[in-house]
Amino acid sequence: MKKVKVGVIGASGFVGAELIGILLTHPNVQLTGLSSVNHIGEPLSSVFPAFTGAYDQIFSDNETVIEQSDLLFLCLPHGKSEALVKQCMDKSKKVIDIGADFRLKDLTAYEAWYDVKVDYPELREAAVYGLPELNREDIKKTQLVANPGCYPTSILLGLYPAIAKQLVDPSNLIIDSKSGVTGAGKSLSEATHFAFKNEGFNAYKVGSHRHTPEIEEMIQVMGGGQIQCSFVPHLLPVNRGILSTLYVDIKEGVTAEEIYTAYRTFYEKEPFVTVLEKGKLPDISHVSHxxxxxxxxxxxxxxxxxIIVSVIDNMQKGAAGQAVQNFNLMIGIDETKGLSMVAPSF
Incomplete structure (x- = not known):
């Protein structure tokens, strides 16, 4: 298959760097351009020295990268992608938005939780929520993928079989999630400063995290009804990883064996989801990188x-890795291509 010309917009952040690392070894990718508002004219290695000698592409502006590419990955904060996606789609480019601008179909909820105004609501209708385990066939046909949030990915994958098979009642759902500090992005803040975070562990945005409406909306799509959940995220003193513990009521008459069988059957053919043996619980170190x-x-x-415990690497399945999985589906190749890495837990 001919290589696809790929550009990365917002390439100087943590997700951008993770994504570039994957794309450089992908056999179906020709990486044509990188953009960064703050580093135009500088080489990638000036921001991430690990790329020295491997890929010293110069950062350029968004418009140049769009013109050079047939498919764009956007790694931008919420509210920054919409106008660029409109520009890309008007030029018949395919787009994978790793930010939050197109994840929610409910415009009122998006504008309220993210404090932004939507200018192109028709784009939101065209976007497909990029959780392959849920929307694989639609992802293959779309021009625009909304890559899920990192917390929702861990949570929705954990809940999906139980909700789809009507084994639980999610109306009293409690979600306790922990994330590594890379989930907060590259911008400096006191909350992620080494002196405060090292040896520390804290909850934050209790009941008010912006991923809440995304979780609730997708639970409804999965068949769980219109619910409100209690979602409490925490920051771990580690670089990467998410562990979500989900507490959900079992429906009357449903047995433990039915639940285990449903999960194993549901995910037995999924290349990136593993249901552990009975009695075993996952560790973020086992999915790192x-x-x-x-x-x-x-x-x-x-x-x-x-009680469901779900773990992912927030930079991989929670962001860049899942984006490449969606890329593979969009261009019609094996969705595992370029994503075969396994890191030992030491």
Missing amino acids: SNQCHIGLAVDSRTKRL
């Missing part, structure tokens, strides 16, 4: 709750 999601299950018979 990979596009894998590991899921562990426990049934609390006393409280009649299913």
Whole structure:
């Protein structure tokens, strides 16, 4: 297959660097351009020295990268992608937006939670939510993919079989998630300063995190009804990884064996999701630097709750890796291409 001309907009952030690292070894990618508002004219290695001698592309402006590319990855903060996506689609370019601008179909919810105004609502209707395990066939046919958020990826993959098979009642769903500090992005803040974060562990944005409406909307799409969940994210003193623990009520009459069987059957052919054996629970170190999601299950018979533990690498399955998985689907090749990395947990 002929290589696809690919550009990365917003390439000087953590996700951009992770994405470039994957794309450089992808056999179907010709990396044609990188953009950065703050580093135009500088080489990639001036921001990320690890690329020295391997790929010293010069950062250029957005318009140049768009013109040079047939498919664009956008790694931008919320509110910054919409106008650029409009420009790309008007030029018949395919787009994978790794930011939040197109994840929610509910415009009112998006504008309220993200404090931005939507100028092109028709683009949102055209976007496909890029969770391959849910929307694989639609991703193959679309021009615009909205890459899911990192927290929602871990949470939705953990819940999907139980909701789709109507084994649980998610109306009282409680979500406890922990993330490495790269999830906060590259911008400096006191919350992620080494002196404060090292040896520390804290909750933040309790009940107000912007990924909440995305989680709730997609649970409804999965068949769980219109719910409101309690979502509490935390910052771990580690670079990468997300561990989400989900507490959900089991429906009357549903057995533990039914739940385990449903999960194993549901994900048995999924290349990037593994349901662990009964009695085992996952660890973020076991999926580090990979596009894998590991899921562990426990049934609390006393409280009649299913406890799901789901782990991903927030920079891979939670961002850049999943974006490349979507890229593979969009251009019609094996979705695992370029994503075969496995890192030992030491």
